[in-house]
Amino acid sequence: MAFLDNSGDIILDAVLTDTGRMRMAKGDGSFKIVKFALGDDEINYELYSKDHASGSAYYDLDVMQTPILEAFTDNAASMKSKLISIPRTNILYLPVLKLNEVFDSSTARHSSGYFLVAVDSDSETDLANTDGGDSFTGALYGESPTGNGNRIRIDQGLDTSEISPARALDPLLVETQYMVEIDNRLGSIVSGDGTRASISYVDDDNIATYFLSLGTDTELISEITNTSADTSMTISGPRGTKLVFKVQSSLELNTSDYFFTTLGYTEDIANTVSGAGGASYKQIKTTIRVTGVNTGYRIDIPVRFVKKA
Amino acid sequence: MATTFKNFLSNDLANTRTLLHEAIPVTGTIVSGTYSDNNIKEYGHGMFQSVYDYPYLSSSANQIFDVTFGLANNSSLSASTTNQIAKKCNIYNQMAQTLVGYDQTGSIKKFTDSNGNEIRDALFVNFARLLTKDEIKKGSFSLMALTGGVINALSLSHPLTITDTSGANGYRVDSPAGEYGYLYAGDRGLIEVGQLYYQAGIAVLSGGLVYGSAGGAPVYCEYGGPDSHTAASTAATASFQSVATGSSLNVMADGFRTRLHNVSFNNTTELNSTIYFCRVNHNDFNYSSNPTYLTGSKIRVKTRASDAPVTYITTIGLYSADNELLAVAKLSEPLRKSADTELTLRVRLDY
Numbered sequence: 001m002a003f004l005d006n007s008g009d010i011i012l013d014a015v016l017t018d019t020g021r022m023r024m025a026k027g028d029g030s031f032k033i034v035k036f037a038l039g040d041d042e043i044n045y046e047l048y049s050k051d052h053a054s055g056s057a058y059y060d061l062d063v064m065q066t067p068i069l070e071a072f073t074d075n076a077a078s079m080k081s082k083l084i085s086i087p088r089t090n091i092l093y094l095p096v097l098k099l100n101e102v103f104d105s106s107t108a109r110h111s112s113g114y115f116l117v118a119v120d121s122d123s124e125t126d127l128a129n130t131d132g133g134d135s136f137t138g139a140l141y142g143e144s145p146t147g148n149g150n151r152i153r154i155d156q157g158l159d160t161s162e163i164s165p166a167r168a169l170d171p172l173l174v175e176t177q178y179m180v181e182i183d184n185r186l187g188s189i190v191s192g193d194g195t196r197a198s199i200s201y202v203d204d205d206n207i208a209t210y211f212l213s214l215g216t217d218t219e220l221i222s223e224i225t226n227t228s229a230d231t232s233m234t235i236s237g238p239r240g241t242k243l244v245f246k247v248q249s250s251l252e253l254n255t256s257d258y259f260f261t262t263l264g265y266t267e268d269i270a271n272t273v274s275g276a277g278g279a280s281y282k283q284i285k286t287t288i289r290v291t292g293v294n295t296g297y298r299i300d301i302p303v304r305f306v307k308k309a
Numbered sequence: 310m311a312t313t314f315k316n317f318l319s320n321d322l323a324n325t326r327t328l329l330h331e332a333i334p335v336t337g338t339i340v341s342g343t344y345s346d347n348n349i350k351e352y353g354h355g356m357f358q359s360v361y362d363y364p365y366l367s368s369s370a371n372q373i374f375d376v377t378f379g380l381a382n383n384s385s386l387s388a389s390t391t392n393q394i395a396k397k398c399n400i401y402n403q404m405a406q407t408l409v410g411y412d413q414t415g416s417i418k419k420f421t422d423s424n425g426n427e428i429r430d431a432l433f434v435n436f437a438r439l440l441t442k443d444e445i446k447k448g449s450f451s452l453m454a455l456t457g458g459v460i461n462a463l464s465l466s467h468p469l470t471i472t473d474t475s476g477a478n479g480y481r482v483d484s485p486a487g488e489y490g491y492l493y494a495g496d497r498g499l500i501e502v503g504q505l506y507y508q509a510g511i512a513v514l515s516g517g518l519v520y521g522s523a524g525g526a527p528v529y530c531e532y533g534g535p536d537s538h539t540a541a542s543t544a545a546t547a548s549f550q551s552v553a554t555g556s557s558l559n560v561m562a563d564g565f566r567t568r569l570h571n572v573s574f575n576n577t578t579e580l581n582s583t584i585y586f587c588r589v590n591h592n593d594f595n596y597s598s599n600p601t602y603l604t605g606s607k608i609r610v611k612t613r614a615s616d617a618p619v620t621y622i623t624t625i626g627l628y629s630a631d632n633e634l635l636a637v638a639k640l641s642e643p644l645r646k647s648a649d650t651e652l653t654l655r656v657r658l659d660y
Binding site for chain 1: 310311312313314315316317583585587589592593594595596597598599600601602603605606607608609610611612613614615617618619620621622623624625626627628629630631632633634635636637638639640641642643644645646648654655656657658
């Protein structure tokens, strides 16, 4: 995408996204625009210089000179960071989402920096109990999600040491709904007891979107009740809610190598049951994206679907 | 509660219709000459010839127009035609079916001039939709042909210029293919020579128009075949008769192309737009979920809690009720938003 010409008046470059065109082609009434959001994807607020020697007129000089890219038609590539409406203007801290890998070893990532999802029973058996922990660190069982206790946990709150975690998070800032996006060809979101979450929709790029709400999806979302400053919490300040889920691999990954051949590669994973030297695994790298629907913050969780070669 | 979306109200939407026009010039050297006819596509069936803007074997070639010729089955030429008579009649009937329609008995009607005289031999120039888009703009069509010699029979000078001069305010609406206007030739009094179907993008020209006499001088030939010619010389009649009866459709198309000087018209694209007024109130969208907006959960653009929050808008996302991004608009430069400003961003989607 090229940059937009910013030499004259402000112009708007508007396009339908691929999903918008798909819904329009369906003709089933699903193409209906009912709301809008604003984004600031290109902005780097680190350029905001509130101590500029020349005064406040220069604070955002660099920010305002940011060149803007043309609109992407891929619905997943735009609006990555949204602007937020909060009635109060005297807020100094905003909540973030953070992967909690310190709760215990069952929420930590694999040493490769990814969560590993074993897509069949052979892989599950090989990725088990050899590293001294309760189970292979960072390995989720994709065929039988309840087979081990490993899971992905995301905590929400103010990650600052300047406010005590004993203080309650302002209700305005408590996230009550999460949007989880995952490649539907590879896997799906399940709760700790293996119950599959309901997909809200699957877009034209096979990205499945789940909307999970506090009070409705009780197995997945709950309030963080720990208000102490202990080492099992990744959020240093006041805490809101947590999202905990597992990943079930798709039947296609379980029974076929097609996606591993077309989207993946083969690499050894060390310290498996096969031996310290490791075993060869077919792998697909992907990302699970979690977004707070109300607060807009989002994180990408690195995941590898793995199958013993 | 914090929120990232704002719903449109009923008065935030407006619908408009706009007509866009583009000037389309087609120079005669492209039609014959520049590419040594490598841009001319002929088909095994031989029923028409396609003209491209570049050698047609190239993937960057675009079709400009097709040329073909038709004879009505009641034309006096039909009986003496020896070359592709069936195909010439089929072409005429097909075009008449599409552009003129049927009478009350279900029979295919004939092309007629503004006085009701039948046009029984017609040259068809079918412009590609790539050029005409939704329609040819009425009153903008011009075709120049016959670059040599004086057209003595009608005292017309060359090149012969054909226009739909009455199109803008004198078009007809009784065609099943949309609106059409009459084509006129000449600069010393206008002479009717055919019809232009605006939405279909098809020019119907009197068949004898573009074929010269045996001596090579271009002439004008009137409606209805040789038996009803009113303005053509005997030599011209004979020449046209021999071409129409003895030549293939490809040869006749060649004859048209080599006599074509240029064509120009304006096309029309009908844009139906929905305008979304994104109204951003003073207390809307003053914070950001941009990862760089925070440092340790603290808002980077503020020093104290009492400082006014500020954000910079670069993108507008339009969403469905289930939060799917259906359209996206980008501003050409960041727009500062703070608690002391209100904005209305106008996003237009064209269909």
